Amino acid sequence: MSEERLFKFSRPAWLNSIWARNAGVYAAGGLFSLAFYVLLDSAVWSKQANPSDVHITFVDWLPFIFSSLGMLIINSVEKARLSADSFSYSGSGVAWKARVVLFLGFAALAGGMAGGVTVFVLRFAVPGVDFPAMTMGVENIVANALVGLSTVILWVSQNIEDEYAYNLAL
Amino acid sequence: MPAAGLKTIIALSFVLAVGFLLVILSCALWKAYYPLLVVATYVLAPVPNWICSHCANPDDFVESSGAAVLDLGRFCTGFLVVMGLALPVILAHSGIIQVPAMIMSVIGGLLIYGTIISFAMFFQEEQEF
Numbered sequence: 575m576s577e578e579r580l581f582k583f584s585r586p587a588w589l590n591s592i593w594a595r596n597a598g599v600y601a602a603g604g605l606f607s608l609a610f611y612v613l614l615d616s617a618v619w620s621k622q623a624n625p626s627d628v629h630i631t632f633v634d635w636l637p638f639i640f641s642s643l644g645m646l647i648i649n650s651v652e653k654a655r656l657s658a659d660s661f662s663y664s665g666s667g668v669a670w671k672a673r674v675v676l677f678l679g680f681a682a683l684a685g686g687m688a689g690g691v692t693v694f695v696l697r698f699a700v701p702g703v704d705f706p707a708m709t710m711g712v713e714n715i716v717a718n719a720l721v722g723l724s725t726v727i728l729w730v731s732q733n734i735e736d737e738y739a740y741n742l743a744l
Numbered sequence: 745m746p747a748a749g750l751k752t753i754i755a756l757s758f759v760l761a762v763g764f765l766l767v768i769l770s771c772a773l774w775k776a777y778y779p780l781l782v783v784a785t786y787v788l789a790p791v792p793n794w795i796c797s798h799c800a801n802p803d804d805f806v807e808s809s810g811a812a813v814l815d816l817g818r819f820c821t822g823f824l825v826v827m828g829l830a831l832p833v834i835l836a837h838s839g840i841i842q843v844p845a846m847i848m849s850v851i852g853g854l855l856i857y858g859t860i861i862s863f864a865m866f867f868q869e870e871q872e873f
Contacts (some may be wrong), residue, residue: 618834
């Protein structure tokens with residue numbers, strides 16, 4: 575396995591442990607929760623303590639819904655099927671389908687991020703909303719970025735898990 | 745674990761009582777009973793982990809479907825723990841509860857969750873395979 579390494583620096587040994595994998599999954603859950611509650615904070619603040627006329631509607635939630643959908647799709651794909659083309663026993667169809675589904679997931683995630691920026695620009699930056707209400711737009715961008723970060727951490731942790739299983743099998 | 749005896753139980757129940765006291769005081773002093781949700785959150789937090797660890801087969805290393813169920817449980821537990829921290833902050837930011845009530849309910853919630861976690865750690869049955 576060490577002969578097939580691509581980069582000069584090898585992965586540190588503690589990163590391959592099962593402890594790092596579990597901590598990564600917990601952290602991903604925590605980050606996703608943080609994203610949801612940042613957005614919920616903007617909605618509750620808009621209802622309860624808002625001095626301005628701008629209010630949170632369903633449109634503000636739509637980018638977060640797309641980001642979460644993308645996260646669900648990306649992390650539902652079985653990672654081992656992505657490189658299945660080199661193996662003879664599973665045909666090329668499975669890897670192709672997995673890549674298409676993964677592409678849809680990443681498109682939904684990036685679309686959610688872009689939607690967050692769009693909502694911020696169209697509803698808050700262009701009309702020139704003042705700052706205590708501008709926080710609602712900033713929180714939209716922050717929430718979508720946190721969903722993306724959570725997806726990355728969950729993906730990396732599950733890849734650690736695959737390496738761990740591989741080491742155990744050999 | 746035989747070392748965790750009567751003193752551990754007394755200390756843990758004392759800490760649990762202090763946590764509940766802080767949360768209930770944070771509600772009752774300002775007549776706003778929303779921070780009680782923190783207690784429900786922290787009591788529910790270990791439940792997904794517990795359910796999914798019973799659903800999964802930990803010996804199954806070849807197909808990682810068992811590990812996926814375990815990961816789902818950990819993800820939900822992480823979600824609920826951060827929810828317990830985030831709820832009082834949201835309520836305080838919108839002016840529904842006061843900032844001292846937020847601090848008291850966060851500390852009380854952490855004490856309750858720490859009690860649950862350390863109880864599960866001390867009195868876990870040894871599972872060797």
